[in-house]
Amino acid sequence: MGHAPSTVQRLIDAYQDLLVSDGERSATLDAIALRAGVSKGGLTYHFKSKDELTAALFARLQALVTMDLEVMKADPAKAATYYVKSSLDVDSPLERCNTAVTRLAQGSHPEANELLAKCRTQWFDVLMDAVGDEDMVHLVMLLGDGIYFNASLTGTGAMPEETDPATIDRIIGLIGTIKY
Amino acid sequence: MGHAPSTVQRLIDAYQDLLVSDGERSATLDAIALRAGVSKGGLTYHFKSKDELTAALFARLQALVTMDLEVMKADPAKAATYYVKSSLDVDSPLERCNTAVTRLAQGSHPEANELLAKCRTQWFDVLMDAVGDEDMVHLVMLLGDGIYFNASLTGTGAMPEETDPATIDRIIGLIGTIKY
């Protein structure tokens, strides 16, 4: 049966959600505890410091990326399309966690930057195995980043329809016509 | 001859630089004043509140974008290439200001989000006039966003060579082969 998420997981969820929806400044210990449904003392029982909580968030991202890489390796022919399309799914566990860590990176958290760089290198390597051509891999990853950037910016401001799935499908079609 | 920047401009510069290099949290009034080489009192003399300073940063971005749009309109044939390539130049006044406002947007500052959305719509419209095909414009803008995202993430973490100009040139070449 599906376990109800543990307090530890709920605390990481709460931290992640606050980072994604309101940014680093709003992700205070009090706010995290409140959202997770525990007291501040309950939070500090599980995580002695905010850095420890952040480390747990980093570990979650690494785990989710590892799973994502396995999916891509399992079907190399679809790896590139999968990478681009999954950038659109901002509500997936991976994308949400990725966004959360990106928020920290943009607050110039050195470890967050290093982790993101490492993950990107891993994606790059798997895409290279699947696609073969370096420039095409760069194109695919940059396109994915652009989609992700657009999607994650659509918080309050009403963006145009740049990131709707049908448009992405047509763009993937255009890319598919490239001979390399 | 080139005026030495006024105190007002130096204060906006300082705010912008701190946002870009250290994120929203580090951009305190004290830090801004220190970097601009004025006292805190000197800052509050020119800007009654941090919101006023932020408004000045927003106005700067709008002005820089308007100039950028004029450049693109002046040579529509090169507009798309110009858009993609200029995304790489993270040290240009426009990209630095854009990054600074993006930092605020990711801290879920509603006005920053609206401004960025507005600017993107303006770029989209000009590119539509220049390129004609909507999907190609989306592709160009997403690619530019991806480049920008990558480049702006390269703060501390040593990124791979994804965003070097030669690679971008080859990718532009690939895009150029698409028939639409």
Next chain:
DNA sequence: ATCACTATACCGACTAGTCGGTTTTTTGAA
């Protein structure tokens, strides 16, 4: 006298982290 500041002091709100104490769950011997 006005402008463009410097320098310093202060306030209230907020933040990360601490700590003594309380509740809940688990354990293992009678």
Next chain:
DNA sequence: TTCAAAAAACCGACTAGTCGGTATAGTGAT
């Protein structure tokens, strides 16, 4: 099966420090 002791989970008030903002007295150039 019962039940008390131990361990784990959790509470919330408190501390020290930070931030945005306010206030005020003074300085030197025009």
